[in-house]
Amino acid sequence: MTNAPTAPTWAAPTAVGPLDSTVEVPGSKSLTNRLLVLAALADGPGVLRGALRSRDADLMIAGLRALGTGITESDVPGTLHVTPGPAPVTGAEIDCGLAGTVMRFLPSVAALAAGPVRFDGDRAARVRPMAPVLTALHALGVSVTGPGDDFPTHLPFTVTGTGSVRGGTVDIDASASSQFVSGLLLAAPRYQQGLTLRHIGTTLPSLPHIEMTVATLRDVGVTVDDTRDGLWRVEPGPISARDVRVEPDLSNAAPFLAAALVAGGTVRIPGWPARTTQPGALLPGILTRMGGTAEVSGDILTVTGTGQVRGVDLDLHAAGELAPTVAVLAALADSPTRLRGIAHLRGHETDRLAALAREITRLGGQAEETRDGLVITPRPLHAETFRTYEDHRMATSGALIGLRVPGVEVEDIATTGKTMPEFPSLWQRMLGAGV
């Protein structure tokens, strides 16, 4: 984390009264990027409807295109037609940007190519953990090389396949990211022997995201056995082409729903799925514990708040994506909060524990890092630039503080383009300020 000169700032609007707003959030990043990978590996052309268009989704589309997949968008925004190529193209260059899903999901696809595929990404991406995916591919007989003599543990790296992957059994430590597991499972049906994957680490974050991977594989006809904790068996076999609708991104709904607690009033999110593997499904329970009320009626989630927020003691290991929103809610609460189980956030877009502690403190709050989380003690906050460290969820968190604290400026609001380019206009519209 540096003290580099700050990017242009965005004046976060302050709420002038209770909210009464319905917010349509775009498609899920996690589902869009899984469904794109599976469509690219499928046995025929498929369609995604309601897909996310954002930097992470566009990087996935570009990466799959570079590997030989045909992807076109129809006149209906978010409707993507995917035509698998005969085999992943060799010599491709994949830009992962800062997208964990691209850097962790595409190496196992590139391994199916008969030649080298080179991966790189943003400067900030070059510190995100990669080693478990790369050592697993190596153990499965795929060549993985870095720019130096040492085996690579981070971007950049080159995956060189032979046109097919044997597959088999491999152990990995996925305590730093569930995406290591998801990335290997997604391509596994195309490996000759499928894959038996065993997690050998002490903790496993973001289990709902692994369940999402298993569910999306089963939806395309793949047999997956996940009956034993920390062990997954994917049988080899065809991936069926599908016409699928992507759920709204429930994690991106988090700052809007949290706004109802901070400003008081009501925020509704339509398209809330009755059943989902998205970790955002935990939001109604979390926001209720923090002083709101939450009710699902039909497919609309309605959250109502009073402007008073309660502190919580919360283990977020299943839903680390929600931590930035919950942390700033905690800074605006009337009692202390302890967040646990989220040590792996240190390997996200930035070291999120350090970034949150630092920015909450700079605004006058009290936030301390623990071994696996944060302790936040509410104090009066003051106007300041909220720095975002190229992290979209830091940016939406800064906006949330700004609802209550006049004069907050959010650095580099454009970083929300990673998963929600329309965030600033949706936020203004939620406040009734037009766009």
Ligand SMILES: O=C(O)C1=C[C@@H](OP(=O)(O)O)[C@@H](O)[C@H](O)C1
């Ligand atoms: O598989 C996915 O789509 C994701 C898994 C999670 O990663 P980690 O397990 O690294 O937290 C989550 O935080 C990320 O935003 C998306």
Ligand SMILES: C=C(OP(=O)(O)O)C(=O)O
């Ligand atoms: C951790 C996140 O992203 P990524 O998919 O890049 O890991 C996130 O969106 O909170």
